[in-house]
Amino acid sequence: MKVSVVQLSPGSDKSHNISHAETYVGRVVRQDHPDLVVLPEVWTCLGGTTEQKFAAAEDIPSVGSTDGGGDAIAAVRRxxxxxxxxxxxGSMAERGGDRLLNTSVVISPDGTLLARYSKMHLFDIMTPSGLGYRESDTYRAGEEVVSVSIEGRFGRIRLGLAICYDIRFGxxxxxxxxxxxxLIVLPAAFTVETGSAHWETLVRxxxxxxxxxxxAAGTVGAHQDADGGTRYTFGHSMIVDPWGAIxxxxxxxxxxxxAFVDAALTQRIRSAIPVAEHRRLR
Known part of the structure; x- marks a missing residue:
């Protein structure tokens, strides 16, 4: 199957972000004819105030639904x-009580919601330069490990779902x-500081x-934080094969x-170095 990652530069204007995403998805479909397109993390609203994040959040419908949801879900179905x-x-803010969830969904060509995953590991860190991030102030953590099979002209493939900071938890x-x-799908909004040091190493x-x-589909460029300061995300979206090659x-x-996801290559690598069979610690 052919997979495309879409790298966007979103801000806090949800309508603009949706239009931006539709433009790039249309472009990559015309250019590369993919079977699966992957958007970045929180592409519907990156930065802004807590109030803007809550206003941009979606009521995400259940697995198996063919309609419902907010403007972003409707746009993705379209x-x-x-x-x-x-x-x-990618991922988007989902309403979930007094805090949001950072949630990914997978949509089929007929608009059916096939799977949903909420980010398990929240980005509460301090960078070496002194920039702080407290994702848990706005979001609560997901609880479930999620994978889903998709099937089409390429046959069947199983997707594993993760989001951004999850990548540090092997x-x-x-x-x-x-x-x-x-195939593991990783939407992200890595900071420039952590991304330049760790992004490629962790993905590979x-x-x-x-x-x-x-x-791994990332956001890139500048956005405004809740206090009006400018923050930057790293981009460098990539597709990596099971040998670790970009x-x-x-x-x-x-x-x-x-890129094409080559199932035969996956099988050759797993047969040649059967790490799943050799694992001692469970």
Whole structure:
């Protein structure tokens, strides 16, 4: 199957972000004819105030639904149906009480919501330069490890779902491999500081240790935080094969990258180095 990652530069204007996403999805479909398109983390509203985040949040319907949800879910269903593709809708804020959930959904070409995953590991950190991030002030953590099979003209493939900071927790990725994942999808909004130090290393490491393809779609560029300060995300969206090779990568601004996920290559690598069979610690 052919997979495309879409790298966007969102801000806090949800309507603009949706239009921006529709433009790039249409462009990559015309250019590369993918079966699956992957959007970045929180592409519907990046930065802004807590009030803006809550206002942009969606009521995400249940698995199996073919309608319902807010403007972003409707737009993703429209993209999937119009282009005849699967869409991994990156992640978006989901209403969940006094705090939000950071939730990914997978939509089929007929608009059915196939899977939903909420980010398990929240980004509460201090960078070496002194910038602080407290995702748990606004979001609560998800609880469930999620994978889903999709099937089309390419046959069947199983997607493992993770989001951004999850990439630092190898045990989640091992669970996804145990669930049968062939391709792990990682929408992200990595900071420039952490991204320049760790992004490529972590994405390639997770691919190597799980022997899965990894499609990592990131945000890029500047956005305003709640206090009006400017923060920057790293981009460098990429697709990595189970050997750890970068087979496609986006440019330094908004853009796309596409690659074929070769099931035969996956099988050769897993047969040659059967790490899943050799594992001693469970």
């Amino acid at each position: 993209m999937a149906r119009e282009h005849g593709i699967f869409v991994h809708a 045990e989640l990725f091992r669970k996804l491999r145990e669930q049968g994942a062939d 490491a997770r691919a190597i240790e799980t022997q899965c393809w990894v499609a 087979v496609a990568q986006a440019s330094s601004g908004p853009g796309v990258a596409s």
